[in-house]
Amino acid sequence: MARVLKPLFLFLFGLMAFSFTLKASDENAGADTITAKKFNTGDLIFDHIKDSYEWHIAELGHTAISIPLPVILYSQQTGIHVFMSGKLHKGTGMYNGFKIAKEGKYERKIVEVMADGSEVKPWDFSITKNVTSLFISIAIILLIFLTVAKRYKENFARAPKGLQSVIEPIVIFIRDDIARPSLGNENYKKYLPYLLTIFFFIFINNLMGLVPFFPGGANLSGNISVTVVLALFTFIITSLSGSRDYWVHLVNAPGIPWWLKLPFPLMPIVEILGVFTKPFVLTIRLFANITAGHIVALAFYSLIFIFAEKSPVAAYGISVISVAFTVFMSILELLIAFIQAYVFTLLSAIYIGMALENHHVKAETL
Amino acid sequence: MGLLLPDFGLFFWMLLSFSILLLILKRFAWGPILKALADRENSIDEALKSAEIAKGEMARLQAGNEKILKEAILEREKIIKEARDLKDSIIRDARHEASLEANKVIENARAAIEHERIAAIGDIKNLITSFSIEIAGKILQEKLSDEDLHKDLIQNYIDQINLN
Numbered sequence: 001m002a003r004v005l006k007p008l009f010l011f012l013f014g015l016m017a018f019s020f021t022l023k024a025s026d027e028n029a030g031a032d033t034i035t036a037k038k039f040n041t042g043d044l045i046f047d048h049i050k051d052s053y054e055w056h057i058a059e060l061g062h063t064a065i066s067i068p069l070p071v072i073l074y075s076q077q078t079g080i081h082v083f084m085s086g087k088l089h090k091g092t093g094m095y096n097g098f099k100i101a102k103e104g105k106y107e108r109k110i111v112e113v114m115a116d117g118s119e120v121k122p123w124d125f126s127i128t129k130n131v132t133s134l135f136i137s138i139a140i141i142l143l144i145f146l147t148v149a150k151r152y153k154e155n156f157a158r159a160p161k162g163l164q165s166v167i168e169p170i171v172i173f174i175r176d177d178i179a180r181p182s183l184g185n186e187n188y189k190k191y192l193p194y195l196l197t198i199f200f201f202i203f204i205n206n207l208m209g210l211v212p213f214f215p216g217g218a219n220l221s222g223n224i225s226v227t228v229v230l231a232l233f234t235f236i237i238t239s240l241s242g243s244r245d246y247w248v249h250l251v252n253a254p255g256i257p258w259w260l261k262l263p264f265p266l267m268p269i270v271e272i273l274g275v276f277t278k279p280f281v282l283t284i285r286l287f288a289n290i291t292a293g294h295i296v297a298l299a300f301y302s303l304i305f306i307f308a309e310k311s312p313v314a315a316y317g318i319s320v321i322s323v324a325f326t327v328f329m330s331i332l333e334l335l336i337a338f339i340q341a342y343v344f345t346l347l348s349a350i351y352i353g354m355a356l357e358n359h360h361v362k363a364e365t366l
Numbered sequence: 367m368g369l370l371l372p373d374f375g376l377f378f379w380m381l382l383s384f385s386i387l388l389l390i391l392k393r394f395a396w397g398p399i400l401k402a403l404a405d406r407e408n409s410i411d412e413a414l415k416s417a418e419i420a421k422g423e424m425a426r427l428q429a430g431n432e433k434i435l436k437e438a439i440l441e442r443e444k445i446i447k448e449a450r451d452l453k454d455s456i457i458r459d460a461r462h463e464a465s466l467e468a469n470k471v472i473e474n475a476r477a478a479i480e481h482e483r484i485a486a487i488g489d490i491k492n493l494i495t496s497f498s499i500e501i502a503g504k505i506l507q508e509k510l511s512d513e514d515l516h517k518d519l520i521q522n523y524i525d526q527i528n529l530n
């Protein structure tokens with residue numbers, strides 16, 4: 001496995017370091033001419049981390065190169081609207097009564113401007129940058145796994161080759177080190193497809209988030225909407241597979257003094273809260289880790305532009321350090337990409353395993 | 367903070383596409399992959415087991431071969447020993463036979479010699495008789511006067527007869 005992954009990782013590092021420096025030096029050169037435009041680190045970072053209606057690729061001089069993406073809106077007043085996001089960036093930024101809010105409650109979101117000037121948020125099904133990234137990553141995942149599955153279907157006895165030899169150890173790892181110990185030998189088969197899917201979905205999206213140019217670069221697995229859906233799946237599966245004991249223990253946990261339950265049901269409240277905090281924690285952990293990684297990496301190379309406002313020489317000087325730190329962060333992020341996918345999968349498996357468990361230890365604990 | 371609030375559009379698309387992804391992968395990827403992995407593990411397991419059995423069989427065969435070899439060696443030694451014994455007995459018999467034959471020949475020769483001797487003695491006796499007659503005749507032809515002289519003469523003749 002290492003032999004296959006090593007060149008791949010080196011390639012990714014190389015690309016990252018290269019494109020970060022390229023972008024840095026490009027904008028650095030521009031910094032001399034447009035000193036009037038103040039560099040805002042927060043804006044730069046949030047532009048990257050948050051979703052947007054177009055896919056910004058590069059900036060040449062003052063012209064932004066970006067891919068317009070389809071906007072799909074349902075307004076309660078005017079019905080369904082479908083148009084390309086490019087129309088919102090021309091002229092006044094108004095199209096058919098829609099515009100992207102610059103500030104306020106709906107900042108960066110499309111709002112419908114009413115006749116009285118108030119802004120209303122329509123139902124927004126737009127294929128945003130993150131949705132596009134989601135579709136691309138799903139296409140990549142399907143491509144990888146259907147190709148690999150085809151090879152397995154042809155002949156299971158053959159030694160793994162190519163992509164298969166990258167996937168296989170991970171699949172076996174998830175099966176033998178996550179699913180089996182957490183779910184038990186009888187049940188693990190039922191939940192294994194789900195665990196494998198979330199692992200590879202998170203892992204591949206984390207990696208794609210690290211690639212700083214077009215097909216990657218969106219902060220998809222660091223977006224709370226995505227992590228909340230993943231956690232929701234774990235929550236639903238956990239609840240559906242809960243044994244009788246699991247539900248009984250929520251209300252009446254054994255081995256706990258009665259006065260924690262009876263006049264005031266403290267333990268039942270804690271236990272029932274636990275049911276919801278588990279998926280909540282899953283959501284926040286993945287979101288925070290990935291977003292934080294992006295913020296730190298971006299902050300490091302924002303240093304270049306902050307220094308460029310003082311003097312170009314300082315910017316060139318600091319760029320060496322920034323690039324070094326960014327590369328270091330990227331390596332760390334690769335590790336985090338795997339660890340977070342692993343942790344999410346492991347915790348999902350443990351939660352499902354806990355729900356499946358049948359306790360026969362009442363006598364002992366009492 | 368906007369960052370912490372799920373966005374409806376992305377939530378919707380994520381829910382939809384992740385469900386589809388899960389179903390497709392479950393049906394077309396994880397099914398075959400996990401089955402193939404399990405099949406491969408089983409086949410490796412079985413191969414190892416049968417290799418173990420074959421190894422036992424091999425050992426058994428080898429032990430059998432060794433036993434046969436040992437038996438063959440014993441057999442060979444037995445055959446050689448028998449051959450040697452046979453040889454010895456043949457030689458012994460031959461020797462015995464030969465000595466018997468020789469004894470017989472000697473005995474025969476001795477008997478023949480004895481017979482010859484007896485025959486020879488008989489001949490001598492006949493010769494003596496005829497000589498005696500001849501001598502007697504001669505004496506009679508000489509003179510029949512002197513008795514003593516005759517006696518001496520006869521004695522003289524007898525002495526002259528060599529029995530050999």
